[in-house]
Amino acid sequence: MTNHLSERITNMATSATLAMAAKTRELRSEGKDIIGLSLGEPDFNIPDFIKEAAKQAIDDNYSSYSPVDGYADLKQAIANKFKRDNGLDYNLNQIVVSTGAKQSLANVAMVMLNQGDEVLLPAPYWVSYSDIVKIAEGVPVEVPTTIESDFKMTPAQLEAAITPKTKMIWFSSPCNPSGSVYSKEELEGLAVVLRKHPNIFIVSDEIYEHINFIGGHASIASIDGMYERTITVNGVSKAFAMTGWRIGYIGAADWIAKACTKFQGQITSGANAIAQRATIAALEAPVSKIQYMIDEFHKRRDLVLELLGEIEGFKLNVPEGAFYVFPNISSFFGKTLKGTTINNASDFALYLLEHANVATVTGEAFGNPDCIRISYAASEKELKDAMARIKAVV
Numbered sequence: 001m002t003n004h005l006s007e008r009i010t011n012m013a014t015s016a017t018l019a020m021a022a023k024t025r026e027l028r029s030e031g032k033d034i035i036g037l038s039l040g041e042p043d044f045n046i047p048d049f050i051k052e053a054a055k056q057a058i059d060d061n062y063s064s065y066s067p068v069d070g071y072a073d074l075k076q077a078i079a080n081k082f083k084r085d086n087g088l089d090y091n092l093n094q095i096v097v098s099t100g101a102k103q104s105l106a107n108v109a110m111v112m113l114n115q116g117d118e119v120l121l122p123a124p125y126w127v128s129y130s131d132i133v134k135i136a137e138g139v140p141v142e143v144p145t146t147i148e149s150d151f152k153m154t155p156a157q158l159e160a161a162i163t164p165k166t167k168m169i170w171f172s173s174p175c176n177p178s179g180s181v182y183s184k185e186e187l188e189g190l191a192v193v194l195r196k197h198p199n200i201f202i203v204s205d206e207i208y209e210h211i212n213f214i215g216g217h218a219s220i221a222s223i224d225g226m227y228e229r230t231i232t233v234n235g236v237s238k239a240f241a242m243t244g245w246r247i248g249y250i251g252a253a254d255w256i257a258k259a260c261t262k263f264q265g266q267i268t269s270g271a272n273a274i275a276q277r278a279t280i281a282a283l284e285a286p287v288s289k290i291q292y293m294i295d296e297f298h299k300r301r302d303l304v305l306e307l308l309g310e311i312e313g314f315k316l317n318v319p320e321g322a323f324y325v326f327p328n329i330s331s332f333f334g335k336t337l338k339g340t341t342i343n344n345a346s347d348f349a350l351y352l353l354e355h356a357n358v359a360t361v362t363g364e365a366f367g368n369p370d371c372i373r374i375s376y377a378a379s380e381k382e383l384k385d386a387m388a389r390i391k392a393v394v
C-alpha cells in the first residue's frame with residue numbers, strides 16, 4: 001500500500017531515547033539481561049508527601065477538566081517557585097501548565113515559529129528539540145561545541161551563528177546530554193551578544209535545575225534585557241522523579257503564555273488534574289526534601305567517571321549537573337571489535353547493546369556524532385556491572 005501518512009510525520013525522526021528504551025524492554029522480554037542506561041529517568045520512587053497529595057486529590061474529586069492553563073493555585077505555587085529558586089517574577093497570566101515539559105516546548109514552537117525561522121541549537125542538545133522545531137516548520141541550526149569547551153557555546157560561536165532568519169535559541173542548563181551547567185557569568189556573556197539582536201527569543205530549559213552538583217543555578221531570564229524574550233521551561237519529571245505524571249510548565253511574556261493556552265486548548269484541554277494537584281505539594285516543599293536524590297546522583301556521577309576513566313578510548317569531561325555522561329568515543333572509529341567494524345557512534349552504541357548488554361544512546365541523536373550518552377540514573381550495582389561489561393568488550 002502506498003504511504004498515506006503525512007510528510008510531516010514521515011519526515012519526523014523517532015525519539016532515539018524512547019526507541020532505545022523500547023528496544024531494551026523488547027530484549028528483556030526475550031530473556032536478555034540488559035542494563036538500561038539509555039533513558040533519562042530517575043530510578044527513585046516519588047516521595048510519599050507527593051503521593052499523599054495525589055490520593056487526597058482523588059478523594060476530593062478533582063475529576064473535571066481543569067482550566068486549560070492549569071489550576072490557579074498550582075500556577076501560584078509555580079510563581080512562588082520561580083521567585084524562590086530563580087529570582088524571577090512571573091504573574092499567573094505568564095504561566096502555563098502542560099502535559100510535561102516536552103509539551104511545553106512543543107507549544108512554544110507551534111506558537112512562535114513561522115516556516116523557515118531558524119532556531120539555534122547549541123550541540124549537543126536534547127534529542128527532541130530538532131524534531132519539535134521541524135514539525136513547527138522551523139529550521140534547526142546546530143551550533144557545534146566540543147568536549148574541550150565542556151560542550152558550552154561561547155559568545156563568539158553564538159554571534160557567528162546568528163543570521164537575519166534567527167528567531168530563537170533553545171538550550172538546556174544543566175544540559176541533557178552533556179551535564180554542562182552555564183554559570184551566571186557565561187550566560188551574561190551570551191546576553192551581551194543577544195542584546196545586540198533584540199528580536200531573538202530564548203527557550204531556557206531548566207528541567208534539571210535542582211540536579212546540579214556545583215550549586216548556584218542561573219536562569220538567563222534573570223539577566224538584564226533577557227526577561228521579556230525568554231521562555232523559561234521547567235517541570236517535575238526529573239527533580240521529583242515524576243516522569244510518568246506528565247507535568248511541565250513555562251514562565252513567559254503574557255502574550256506568549258496566552259498563545260500557548262490557546263494552542264493547548266485545541267490539543268489537550270490541559271494537563272491531568274490529579275497530577276496538577278500533586279505538583280502543588282512537590283513545588284511547595286523545600287528543596288531539602290529532595291536533596292537525598294541529588295546527593296545520590298552526585299555519588300553515582302563520581303563512580304561512573306572513575307570507572308569509565310579506567311577504560312581506554314573514552315574521553316570525558318566532568319558533568320556538573322543532570323544525570324548523564326557524554327564521553328567522546330571517536331577513538332574507536334575505524335576499529336574492528338569482535339568482528340564488528342565501528343564507523344560511528346550509532347555503531348558503537350549498538351555494539352555495546354549486542355556485546356555488553358548495556359543500552360546507551362548514540363550522540364548522533366543529540367547532534368554530536370563523536371559521543372554516546374550514558375544515563376547514570378540507575379543503581380550503583382547496575383552502574384558497576386555495566387561499566388565492567390563495557391570494559392570487557394572494548
Ligand code: PMP
Pocket residue numbers: 040099100101102103126172175176205207235236237243246247248
Ligand atoms: N527537556 C529536557 C532537557 C529533558 O531531558 C526532558 C526529559 N524528558 C524534557 C525536557 C521533557 O520532560 P518531561 O516532558 O518529562 O517534563
Ligand code: GLU
Pocket residue numbers: 015017018038039040041102127128176
Ligand atoms: N528526557 C529523557 C531522556 O532524554 C526521557 C526520554 C524522553 O523524554 O525522550 O532520556
